[in-house]
Amino acid sequence: MQRGSVRVDPPWSLQAWRDAARRGLQANAAPAELDWLHGTDASLLDAPALPEATDDGAAGSVPRAFLELAETCLCHRDPQRMPLLYRMLWRIRHGERALLSNPADADVLRAMAMAQAVRRDSHKMKAFVRFREIPGQADAFIAWFEPDHFIVDRVAPFFARRFAGMRWAILTPYRSAHWDGRTLSFGPGASRQDAPDDDAREDLWRTYYASIFNPARLNTRMMQQEMPARYWRHLPEASLLPSLVRDAAGRVQEMHDRPAQPPSRRIPVRSQLPPAPAGDDHADSLAQLQRQAEGCRQCPLWEPATRTVFGEGPADARVMLVGEQPGDKEDLSGRPFIGPAGQLLDRALQELGIERGQLYMTNAVKHFRYERRGKVRLHQRPDSTHVQACRPWLMGEIARVRPERIVCLGATAASSVFGRGFNLARDRGRWHTLDDGTRGFATVHPSWVLRQSDAGKREAAYQLLVEDLRQLV
Secondary structure: OOOEEEEOOOOOOHHHHHHHHHHHHHOOOOHHHEEEEOOOOOOOOOOOEOOOOOOOOOOOOOOHHHHHHHHHHOOOOOOOHHHHHHHHHHHHHOOOOOHHHOOOOHHHHHHHHHHHHHHHHHHHHHHHOOOEEOOOOOOEEEEEOOOOOOOHHHHHHHHHHHOOOOEEEEEOOOEEEEEOOOOEEEEEOOOHHHOOOOOOHHHHHHHHHHHHOOHHHOOHHHHHHHOOHHHHHHOHHHHHHHHHHHOHHHHHHHHHHOOOOOOOOOOOOOOOOOOOOOOOOHHHHHHHHHHHHHOOOOOHHHOOOOOOOOOEOOOOOOEEEEEOOOOHHHHHHOOOOOOHHHHHHHHHHHHHOOOHHHEEEEEOOOOOOEEEEOOEEEEOOOOHHHHHHHHHHHHHHHHHHOOOEEEEEOHHHHHHHHOOOOOHHHHOOOOEEOOOOOEEEEEOOHHHHHOOOOHHHHHHHHHHHHHHHHHHO
């Protein structure tokens, strides 16, 4: 065929490149016969634009690994990345299905090097972006960054997950990303003058950085390798490094000469229930606590979870039910006890004549911990670190609702409320008194009932749960 051209906008978009590649394959355009354009580029040889592809399957099936490689390579600034990827696609479509398994191939080597450069640049962006507060605006921040490649769309979702509780913008010369607390959007590039030069928080950061700087582990070569000089002007701690490096030898000698001291024994302080806020309306106080919990980042469970699942029910409920953690249904809906275990619990409450709407229902852990098996998310028991990270939120709920009675469903909930020494097998169904005088007991979790191996055992386990809950009637 005669020479043709295709246009890809934006030039880092995998979908835009795939659409252009389909047009090339449908026209049977060999790699050498195709001009790749973006933005205001014009074809050097005035090649006409190829018609839109009429067959979505024109590109045929290609290995997933190639699409992942292409998605990364398209973020590179090399103007030859698009023809390179099309040439590889052409070869795969014309009999070289195992092309990517040949690490010595020149095209594969070049694409792999591009992908590695993009991943390195993405890592640098995550490490060296510094947000500065916008003067006069509460909880709003701007950062300036100068990436080597087109990585803003690739990396911005990381910041949306990491800093979900604040409003921010990341400005770069070619593109900007904006997060309003709910939606991630993108806009045109900006200039360095559009971002603040400093803010009051950076003095605190410099003080903290100086206090944790360990002179005994100083390695200037590695510092310069991991923190290239071009990033220094964006890092508030960079101004401290000359003096910290200069004084490192003396500080190490001082540490060496200091007399050894025996380790001090750390005695954990028993945690107390936080007092209920005096004069606050219970519902308003709970709503405020929920907003704070939604921004909690004290353990890593928040990142893969869909949302924080807070408690639900009357703010002055006489009875509080505490479970272990939300499940798959709860994670998607944001409401506790609506999955299979919650439905079984509803059945038990109905048998006893207890209205669910009169109970405050919550969990010891506020995020869903799971492992993925194909498309299914399987429940994983939370670790003690997850329980401890969420305990202030549970204690806050207890302090604000001030229930007369608390029922813990399962061992995780019981240990969170009654302490780590609680033994569910030994103490199930027995009343206990908390420090503030609240009475409570623990029973099995409805999910334990559902996990029984046969119908007979499930019915016996269900009756055990019902008999324990009968103490609320």
